[in-house]
Amino acid sequence: EPEVTQTPSHQVTQMGQEVILRCVPISNHLYFYWYRQILGQKVEFLVSFYNNEISEKSEIFDDQFSVERPDGSNFTLKIRSTKLEDSAMYFCASTSFGQAQFFGPGTRLTVL
Amino acid sequence: AQTVTQSQPEMSVQEAETVTLSCTYDTSENNYYLFWYKQPPSRQMILVIRQEAYKQQNATENRFSVNFQKAAKSFSLKISDSQLGDTAMYFCAFMKFAGGGSEKLVFGKGTKLTVNP
Numbered sequence: 001e002p003e004v005t006q007t008p009s010h011q012v013t014q015m016g017q018e019v020i021l022r023c024v025p026i027s028n029h030l031y032f033y034w035y036r037q038i039l040g041q042k043v044e045f046l047v048s049f050y051n052n053e054i055s056e057k058s059e060i061f062d063d064q065f066s067v068e069r070p071d072g073s074n075f076t077l078k079i080r081s082t083k084l085e086d087s088a089m090y091f092c093a094s095t096s097f098g099q100a101q102f103f104g105p106g107t108r109l110t111v112l
Numbered sequence: 113a114q115t116v117t118q119s120q121p122e123m124s125v126q127e128a129e130t131v132t133l134s135c136t137y138d139t140s141e142n143n144y145y146l147f148w149y150k151q152p153p154s155r156q157m158i159l160v161i162r163q164e165a166y167k168q169q170n171a172t173e174n175r176f177s178v179n180f181q182k183a184a185k186s187f188s189l190k191i192s193d194s195q196l197g198d199t200a201m202y203f204c205a206f207m208k209f210a211g212g213g214s215e216k217l218v219f220g221k222g223t224k225l226t227v228n229p
Contacts, residue, residue, distance in 0.1 A: 031214040043157070043203060045216040056216060089155055095214050100147060101207075103157035 002026045004104035006092050012110045016081050021107045023075045023092030032075045033093040033101060034067065036060065043091065049075065082111045114139045114206050118220035125194045126228050132179075133189045133223045135204030143209035146180065146187045147217070151201040160202070163187065165209075194227045201225075 005024045013019050025032050034046040048055040049067055057065075066078045075094075079086055089108050093101040115138045125131035137146070148160040163171045163180050170178050175195075179188045191198055204220040 033216065035217070037155075042221045043205075043217075043219040045218070048214075048216055050214075058216075091157060093157075093217075097214060099214075100145075100159050100162050101214070101217060102159065103149075105154070105156045108155075 004092055004094055004102050006090075006104035006107050008107060009105065010108045010110070012112065013082055015084055015111055019079050019082055019109065021077045021079075021090050021092075021109070023077075023094075023104055024073055025075055025092065025094030026102060027073070029094035029096050029102075031055075031095050031097075031101075032067075032069070033095075034077045035091045035093065035103075037089045037091065037106075039088070046077070046090075079109075082109075084111050087111045114141070114208065114218045116204050116206050116218055116220035118202075118204055118223050120223045121221070122224045122226070124226040124228055125191075127194055127196060129194055130190060130192045131194055131225065133191075133202050133204075133225065135187045135189070135220055137185050137187065137204070137206050139185070139206065139208070141208045145207045145209065146178075147205040147207065148176070148178070148189045149203045149205060149219075150198075151203060151222070152197075152199070157203075161189065191225075196227050196229060199225060199227045 007022045032049040037043045047057045047061045089106045091106045092104040095101040144165045146163045150158045161173045175192045201222045203222045205217040
């Protein structure tokens with residue numbers, strides 16, 4: 001069964017460093033998302049992406065964040081200058097029109 | 113803006129028994145989808161069940177079923193014959209219908225379910 005994959009599973013970084021989280025969505029899906037879950041809290045929407053551009057972004061998704069689909073298979077989330085409060089689980093999800101979103105296993109980001 | 117409320121932070125059930133998790137939501141939309149996702153200790157988000165708002169029939173997936181009350185904006189999840197592997201956080205989620213595409217999910221805060229042997 002096709003699945004969404006994410007790498008790395010765990011990323012540790014120093015405050016102020018740039019990180020890139022990678023996702024490979026399900027191959028025939030057209031809509032891509034990043035969500036964030038701070039430990040013990042609910043899952044929050046960050047950004048949606050369709051047709052090579054951002055469809056919607058939340059207040060969390062400020063200028064420090066960017067997304068890219070560089071090669072038709074990968075979907076990346078970049079955080080330019082990480083802050084302590086960026087420590088969270090980051091989930092990538094993908095879907096086709098009218099279908100449920102399928103989530104990857106997540107990347108646990110720890111900012112020290 | 114849509115909101116999703118799960119009023120039960122934690123619940124427990126004995127193995128083989130039935131448990132119902134509550135979810136209410138607030139929206140002015142008429143067309144939308146509702147979902148239950150399961151998050152086991154591994155923290156993977158796993159789709160359990162989905163419901164289209166235009167369908168009156170409640171969705172069922174094996175031991176999982178929903179009670180969808182559109183007028184009351186209520187969407188509860190019933191787990192029958194609970195198994196130890198059902199132990200997880202359960203998130204209720206709302207997605208408004210997008211005529212030409214797909215929308216973001218709005219999640220509740222979750223209910224932590226423990227199945228006891």
